Amino acid sequence: MSAWFDANLVSILNGAAIGCLLFILAIGLSLVFGMMDVLNLAHGAIFLGGAYVGWKVGGAAPTWASFLLALGVAVLLGLVAGGVLSAMTEPLRNRSHLDQALLTLGIALVVAELLSMAFGNDVRGVNAPPGLDGSVSVFGNAYPTYRLMLIGVGAVLAAGMWLLVSRTMIGAVIRGTVADREMISAIGIDNRKVKLAVFAAGSALAAVAGVLGGPIYGARPGLDATVLILALVVVVIGGLGSVRGALVGALIIGQIESLGRALFADAASFVLFGALAIVLVLRPQGLFAGATR
Amino acid sequence: MFLEVENLTSGYGGSTVLTGVNLSLDKGAALAVLGRNGVGKSTLVMTLAGLVRPLSGSIRCDGTELAGKRPDQIARSGVGLVPQGRRLWKTLSVQEHLELSALRRRPSSSSRPRWTLDRVFTAFPRLAERRRHLGAQLSGGEQQMVAIARALLTNPDLVILDEPSDGLAPAVVDRIGEVLRELRVEGVAVLLIEQDLHLAFAVCDDVAVMAKGQVVHSCATADFRRDPETAHRLLGVA
Numbered sequence: 001m002s003a004w005f006d007a008n009l010v011s012i013l014n015g016a017a018i019g020c021l022l023f024i025l026a027i028g029l030s031l032v033f034g035m036m037d038v039l040n041l042a043h044g045a046i047f048l049g050g051a052y053v054g055w056k057v058g059g060a061a062p063t064w065a066s067f068l069l070a071l072g073v074a075v076l077l078g079l080v081a082g083g084v085l086s087a088m089t090e091p092l093r094n095r096s097h098l099d100q101a102l103l104t105l106g107i108a109l110v111v112a113e114l115l116s117m118a119f120g121n122d123v124r125g126v127n128a129p130p131g132l133d134g135s136v137s138v139f140g141n142a143y144p145t146y147r148l149m150l151i152g153v154g155a156v157l158a159a160g161m162w163l164l165v166s167r168t169m170i171g172a173v174i175r176g177t178v179a180d181r182e183m184i185s186a187i188g189i190d191n192r193k194v195k196l197a198v199f200a201a202g203s204a205l206a207a208v209a210g211v212l213g214g215p216i217y218g219a220r221p222g223l224d225a226t227v228l229i230l231a232l233v234v235v236v237i238g239g240l241g242s243v244r245g246a247l248v249g250a251l252i253i254g255q256i257e258s259l260g261r262a263l264f265a266d267a268a269s270f271v272l273f274g275a276l277a278i279v280l281v282l283r284p285q286g287l288f289a290g291a292t293r
Numbered sequence: 294m295f296l297e298v299e300n301l302t303s304g305y306g307g308s309t310v311l312t313g314v315n316l317s318l319d320k321g322a323a324l325a326v327l328g329r330n331g332v333g334k335s336t337l338v339m340t341l342a343g344l345v346r347p348l349s350g351s352i353r354c355d356g357t358e359l360a361g362k363r364p365d366q367i368a369r370s371g372v373g374l375v376p377q378g379r380r381l382w383k384t385l386s387v388q389e390h391l392e393l394s395a396l397r398r399r400p401s402s403s404s405r406p407r408w409t410l411d412r413v414f415t416a417f418p419r420l421a422e423r424r425r426h427l428g429a430q431l432s433g434g435e436q437q438m439v440a441i442a443r444a445l446l447t448n449p450d451l452v453i454l455d456e457p458s459d460g461l462a463p464a465v466v467d468r469i470g471e472v473l474r475e476l477r478v479e480g481v482a483v484l485l486i487e488q489d490l491h492l493a494f495a496v497c498d499d500v501a502v503m504a505k506g507q508v509v510h511s512c513a514t515a516d517f518r519r520d521p522e523t524a525h526r527l528l529g530v531a
Contacts, residue, residue, distance in 0.1 A: 188368035188397035
């Protein structure tokens with residue numbers, strides 16, 4: 001057991017770091033889909049936009065000042081992008097998911113092409129900010145400091161989101177909207193404003209995830225589709241509109257992506273969708289559907 | 294007239310359910326809307342609340358046209374909804390239901406005391422004991438009390454209730470009737486959709502009977518009770 005643990009510790013930690021990143025990415029997707037029934041396939045493009053912001057604003061070897069500035073710019077751009085997406089999907093409110101998917105996929109493709117025109121097709125690698133670019137020893141294994149910090153940031157954000165959703169009036173509006181949005185409007189709260197706010201906040205988190213993911217993935221064409229699929233799998237596994245579901249789903253997918261690939265190297269590309277298929281067979285509504293907290 | 298509905302037509306997905314509803318209601322009056330299953334009573338409720346868009350016609354409430362407005366605008370104009378099946382938010386506690394409903398509370402009209410959580414707990418003491426429970430953990434009667442309290446906390450001038458007595462014990466139905474009568478005394482108008490004639494007769498002074506998407510008979514409750522033959526013909530009950 002301990003030999004196994006030693007051999008796979010790095011994979012497990014990598015999985016946790018990826019899981020935390022996926023949580024930050026997927027929470028917005030899950031809440032918008034769960035609350036407003038809007039399927040936003042442009043979510044991955046926002047992540048990639050954030051990754052390019054990290055490279056452009058933060059620089060390939062960022063200082064703390066430029067890294068934090070990049071995060072700030074990503075938040076602003078994410079808020080605006082979420083607002084625009086919310087407005088663009090509004091006319092499709094009562095249409096099928098297919099219509100929404102076509103619109104947001106179209107937006108995603110256009111944004112990806114614009115990013116590719118602006119930044120080229122090379123991988124734009126980004127270093128971790130100073131102090132986090134080295135590695136530390138974890139049970140005798142050297143491990144990148146930045147990824148450990150990512151796990152910490154993910155934990156803090158998850159706790160913050162959980163408190164926000166389960167303990168505040170804002171959270172009550174969100175949970176009520178997931179449960180029955182018509183009745184939220186029947187007590188005088190405008191559904192469109194709730195959707196706008198959640199869309200904007202979720203997109204800002206996706207852009208932040210892009211900046212944070214830069215030092216791991218590097219900004220590159222195609223990353224948007226990769227992370228979108230991971231986020232969709234997280235949402236399907238965790239259940240729609242649930243913070244706990246998004247967190248557990250993200251941590252599971254993180255481990256599958258990292259530990260799963262390490263243990264079953266031959267079947268690496270099947271592990272993710274194999275896990276998805278198992279969940280869909282056993283619990284098609286997701287592990288935590290409707291729980292919201 | 295406080296509420297005037299004229300030639301209201303509405304329906305779902307291309308099919309017309311309401312084919313021209315006319316009804317009116319005075320300030321503080323109560324009207325029972327009766328009718329067999331499937332005549333469009335619930336569609337009327339959903340259309341008045343803005344949850345189903347009217348195809349044509351007008352809904353004037355206190356001089357404001359509500360037809361075509363969004364449900365949240367209608368709620369803020371003073372229309373409180375107690376929907377069929379109660380529709381509590383199953384992941385919210387009783388306390389959260391009440392606090393949320395008071396969030397966009399209207400300033401109360403000068404003549405009336407405004408609804409607060411304390412006032413709700415006085416009207417429904419049972420809810421004070423259950424404030425930490427989730428909507429899904431309540432009995433049917435408690436759920437109905439929350440649904441009514443939710444509508445009241447928006448400080449409405451008109452409350453629309455869709456079969457509030459459905460599945461409840463007689464004592465609970467009686468309590469609901471008392472609360473509705475107290476509301477009327479304060480000048481709140483009540484539109485009560487009911488199968489339970491007991492509750493309808495106890496609360497309302499007028500009756501409107503619907504058939505095939507229209508109001509086909511309206512009269513005073515007292516006259517309706519004196520004419521069991523008409524009641525039987527319209528409702529299929531004695």
